[in-house]
Amino acid sequence: MGSTTAENDHGPEGAGTTDLEGVGRRDLIKRSAALGLITVPTMSFLSACASGGGGDDDTSEDTQGEASESNPFGVKKGSKLDVVIFKGGYGDAYAKAWEAAFQKKWGVTSTHTGTQEITGKLQPRFNAGNPPDIVDDSGAQQIPIDVLYKNGQLLDLAEVLDSPSIDDPSKKVRDTLIPGTLDAGMQENKVVALNYIYTVWGLWYSGKLFKENGWEEPKTWADFLTICKEAKAKEIGGLAHQGKYPYYINVAIMDLIAKTGGLEAMKAIDNLDPKAFVGSDAAKAGVEAIYEVVEKGYLMPGTNGLTHTESQARWNQYKAVFITSGSWLENEQLTQTPDDFEMTFMPMPVLPDSVMPFEAIRAGSGEPFIIPAKAKNLPAAKEFMRMMLSREWSTLFAKEANSLTIVKDGVDTGVSLRPGTQSTVEVSKAAGDNTFRYLYTEWYSEMDTAIQNASNELMAKRIQPAEWLKRAQAAVDKQAKDPDSKKNRRD
Known part of the structure; x- marks a missing residue:
């Protein structure tokens, strides 16, 4: 896959x-x-x-x-x-x-x-x-x-x-x-x-690049940002994402929401809660954390305009420290990955007061x-x-x-x-x-697309977190009006 x-x-x-x-x-x-x-x-x-x-x-x-x-x-x-x-x-x-x-x-x-x-x-x-x-x-x-x-x-x-x-x-x-x-x-x-x-879904990095720079796997978002800052000083992108396919950056956003607010925050989205995004402290914290990466210039240059394979190839060339993806990444990048790259998977780092531990994964x-x-x-x-x-x-x-x-x-x-x-x-x-x-994502493809579109605008700095939350909630509210939506529910 x-x-x-x-x-x-x-x-x-x-x-x-x-x-x-x-x-x-x-x-x-x-x-x-x-x-x-x-x-x-x-x-x-x-x-x-x-x-x-x-x-x-x-x-x-x-x-x-x-x-x-x-x-x-x-x-x-x-x-x-x-x-x-x-x-x-x-x-x-x-x-x-x-x-x-x-x-x-x-x-x-x-x-x-x-x-x-x-x-x-x-x-x-x-x-x-x-x-x-x-x-x-x-x-x-x-x-x-x-x-x-x-x-x-x-x-x-x-x-x-x-x-x-x-x-x-x-x-x-x-x-x-x-x-x-x-x-x-x-x-x-x-x-x-x-x-x-x-x-499994989460973050990936090069073990070789980490060793060369003396970095340790960041368990908190603050530590993650510190590595991104140090990378920027070395003219390396902190985070790459597959810009033309915002599904990937939603891995980070939605993981942060779930880990911060726990299973209830996740279920609120799946169950089309009227406060799934707007009114959710976890959703606000998650999207603001990602936007901080954008605001501070920690994204790999050009990543917003790249396909998944283009962005991943540049990551394999050590042009970024982290990239979001699922566990298919290594097999997909076999021909692009240097022999000594040491491709490594890690969970999403946690924000302060997260309900779930760092070790939790999607x-x-x-x-x-x-x-x-x-x-x-x-x-x-x-x-x-x-x-x-x-x-x-x-x-x-x-x-x-x-x-x-x-x-x-x-x-x-x-x-x-x-x-x-x-x-x-x-x-x-x-x-x-x-x-x-x-x-x-499986139940409501139109809603999923709308949230991805909002994330695309967010990463390009055309909207800010408050507007992203409004658009995501609007997608939820629209889906909730479909009578068939009541047939899907998580307890």
């Missing part, structure tokens, strides 16, 4: 050990102790229009085989599967490996498309009632999940999730997943998108995979997704994309990851149950 919403999905934003606030941390620790893994995400911010959808009755006779205990959906040998993969931070080599394995087992050939132009390539197909069979709907040009759902174009994935696990047929597929990771793909209590990759599932309701080969699409949630395919993904999936104990021992990904594991261990995850 590349940005879960920027051009990686990433995508884009699980649950705690028992609920939505922290995602299966104990499961992650158990796996990472043996491997050293963690993964990635996805978010979205393009809206798109769509036309109506259909259901399982659209399956043609050409693709329906005979169902059996070992073939629960009736995959038909000799049929074809149309697969579209967002080719972002994770690339698409993993999907090609999956497709080869699928063909070997079922005799089903695949048409493979790897692209970053998800909306451009797929919106016309959805509108024409001719969508692919399975899609990794991620990146900056993601078709928003809520838009597709409202237009009846997504299959309810309950049948897949309630089918027997390939690894242990005595269990349902859903019972083999990290608790809470399905929540991000829910619309009106139905799972319509499978967020496949386990992701974590959950990203990179949404969907099965269109009008897919021509529904039996094969369902089985393909069931196999995605097997240990074999989860391990294939880890090998190809340096990331973990939502499958519990889903990677064979012996799979090693790079330094940055390993650092996400260490941070994740330190966080324990102190994890959080916003859901408004």
